[in-house]
Amino acid sequence: MGYNKYLRPYFGGDPVQIAMTLDVASISSISESDMDYTATIYLQQRWTDPRLVFHGNKSFSLDARLVELLWVPDTYIVESKRSFLHDVTVGNRLIRLFSNGTILYALRITTTVACNMDLSKYPMDTQTCRLQLESWGYDENDVVFTWLRGNDSVHGLEKLQLSQYTVEHYYTLVSKSQMETGNYPRLILQFELRRNVLYFILETYVPSTLLVMLSWVSFWITLDSVPARTCIGVTTVLSMTTLMIGSRSSLSKTNCFIKAIDVYLGICFSFIFGALVEYAMAHYSSSQKCGAKGPANELTKEMREVNITNVLNSSITSYKQKISFTSIEISSDNVNRSDLTMKTHEKIKCVLRNKMHRIIGYFTIQNPSNVDHYSKLLFPLFFLLVNVFYWAYYLYF
The missing domain is CATH 2.70.170.10 (Neurotransmitter-gated ion-channel ligand-binding domain)
Structure with missing residues (x-):
């Protein structure tokens, strides 16, 4: 109440x-x-x-x-x-x-x-x-x-x-x-x-790691097998791209966070793309070296023919001409200074040209087959080091 x-x-x-x-x-x-x-x-x-x-x-x-x-x-x-x-x-x-x-x-x-x-x-x-x-x-x-x-x-x-x-x-x-x-x-x-994290390890981390290891298979294939190595490189790049798109589809597109999984997929994509670029460089250097050998041989052959012709011509003309050393008069009026100047410019050009060739030679791959040999060791080693830093940072810091 x-x-x-x-x-x-x-x-x-x-x-x-x-x-x-x-x-x-x-x-x-x-x-x-x-x-x-x-x-x-x-x-x-x-x-x-x-x-x-x-x-x-x-x-x-x-x-x-x-x-x-x-x-x-x-x-x-x-x-x-x-x-x-x-x-x-x-x-x-x-x-x-x-x-x-x-x-x-x-x-x-x-x-x-x-x-x-x-x-x-x-x-x-x-x-x-x-x-x-x-x-x-x-x-x-x-x-x-x-x-x-x-x-x-x-x-x-x-x-x-x-x-x-x-x-x-x-x-x-x-x-x-x-x-x-x-x-x-x-x-x-x-x-x-x-x-x-176990779900993501099986869904994303393991497949991306296997794709990186698959890209290393091309290092054991010869440089002449262009279709095989190109197919491996392009396939792994496309598969990695699909994996990256799928990992982001579950999150909002407006999400601007750079996530740990994005960093790892970016690392894997860089190694896969690097393996494809490595083959492009090695194959280009190999083709350049093979192309340089062919013209050099032909040029040597032509020089030999020219030298033989010059020797024959000089021997014939030596009998027809008489050289009188007493008739040669050397005076300062006969010296052409422009010729000397031209010769000096030509010498400078030759020196600069030689230096440029040396500098380019430092960055030129002398033996393209060694690129694959070093890549077999360097790519897995760097990938292992990056993984150690990656997991240590995101798990303990």
């Missing part, structure tokens, strides 16, 4: 102490693209209303429809995107009244809550998510939120079986939210999710 559901208990006096417990039934999905998670929870709230005290030591479970006749806290879930109460077959709510005026109010809620994620170490990352409960209209002068038993107020997280994650640990916090309208009590459940 005289109960007013629009007024809180102890109205005009001390704030209402509301103790909460939480059971996490399931976490159905965790979305990296939307950066949120969906969970089904059982929320229990306890408070004391002296207007509902009755004699005896019993407790009564009341029909959930009586909630409309009682005062209940205006608790809401912070950062919730979508939430709903289950209503099959009736609204999943519970009201239990104790003789000392204590009320137990339980709800079954499914909610999608935002969770800011750092995907720079994806898929070797650990994400920290929160579930925050706060009073909407009553500030700290009217209600006070507390966890009923501290960390033991939360159950169910340790039993969850998630597809990609494992719950590392969780803990509860008591805080308050400062707004222009006042300071509002807030309870925080914070839990860490560690991603299971």
